[in-house]
Amino acid sequence: NLKGEVVGINTAIVASGQGIGFAIPINLADGIIAQLKTSGEVTRGWLGVGIQDLTPELAEYYKVKNQKGVLVTHVFKGDPADKGGIKAKDIIIEIDGKPVPTARELSSTIAAIAVGKKTTVLLIRDCRKKKVYIKIAKRQDDESLARKEPGESDDLGIMASELTPEIARQLDFDENEKGVIIANVKPGSKGELAGIRQGDLIKEINRLPVLALNDYHKRMQKIKKGETIHLLIKRSRVGFIVIKITK
Structure with a gap:
């Protein structure tokens, strides 16, 4: 500010945003600084x-x-x-x-x-x-958060879980994002071989929206063994991808 006091700390700048940037308010930074001084780490x-x-x-x-x-x-x-x-x-x-x-x-x-x-x-x-x-x-690390309360593994070797705002933020999704998060993928399963990863967000199954865990189960239950499944997946820092897999 005009008094020379720190009011925020820059964290990111949008190169194409004509001066748009992001900063941490100083009141939040004060708490982080205090933790670093006393314990050498930041906890939440x-x-x-x-x-x-x-x-x-x-x-x-x-x-x-x-x-x-x-x-x-x-x-x-x-x-x-x-x-x-x-x-x-x-x-x-x-x-x-x-x-x-x-x-x-x-x-x-x-x-x-x-x-x-x-x-x-x-x-x-x-x-x-x-x-x-x-x-x-x-608060645990990102990987531990993604594994919280997964559903049972299905025929594809996928363990699906509800996407909460907290998990969404930790995985760099918008906190209002809708979908089902992949909490875990069994090694050697159909899901892993098809390219599905832990932390992937399922948005659609065969072009039908998946807004919550019950949508995921309903869509998957209607697909018969041997049928092809098209999954629209949103992957952090990558964007949308489509994965084709046979049940």
């Missing part, structure tokens, strides 16, 4: 839930006033939220007394909490407010 808090913003329809359905809060879509087994009693379809409205009106706000709030800290989570369940107490864990 982890709750262990899949989340999404409340739409007006969901807010009305769950009777949430002013559409403020974050819907829990999934709870990872064995993680802090699961141990603390958070359930799918809970609506988180506060963390340690701080309102969290959006999924982005919730994610950044949890990430900033010290690992091991006992945190108070205020949520709405069955139209009633409820407090639960969660011991925040350390």
Whole structure:
């Protein structure tokens, strides 16, 4: 700023963007600097839930006033939220007394909490407010996140999982991206031989959209053994590719 104070740190510049760039706000950088000074590494808090913003329809359905809060879509087994009693379809409205009106706000709030800290989570369940107490864990690396709660391996040797906003960000997808993430591929399976990789995002099966895990299972169940499957896949840092495979 005009006083010579640092207000942000540049992280990327869009070469074709006529001066467009990206920066980390200094308030976030301060926390990172403090961690580096004390421990030599940067850690992020982890709750262990899949989340999404409340739409007006969901807010009305769950009777949430002013559409403020974050819907829990999934709870990872064995993680802090699961141990603390958070359930799918809970609506988180506060963390340690701080309102969290959006999924982005919730994610950044949890990430900033010290690992091991006992945190108070205020949520709405069955139209009633409820407090639960969660011991925040350390967020794992990208590969571990992609493996969370995979479905059972299918005929192709693919283990599919829901794409949560948290996993999407870790794998460099937009947090509002839709699709099913490949959590694991069995060595030597049809999926591996066809070129499917862990971290791939399935967008379509035979030109039909795959928005969630139930779509994936429905599409795959309708395909008979021996039939050809065309998968439209989005791969981080690569883009869209089509993989042809026989069931």
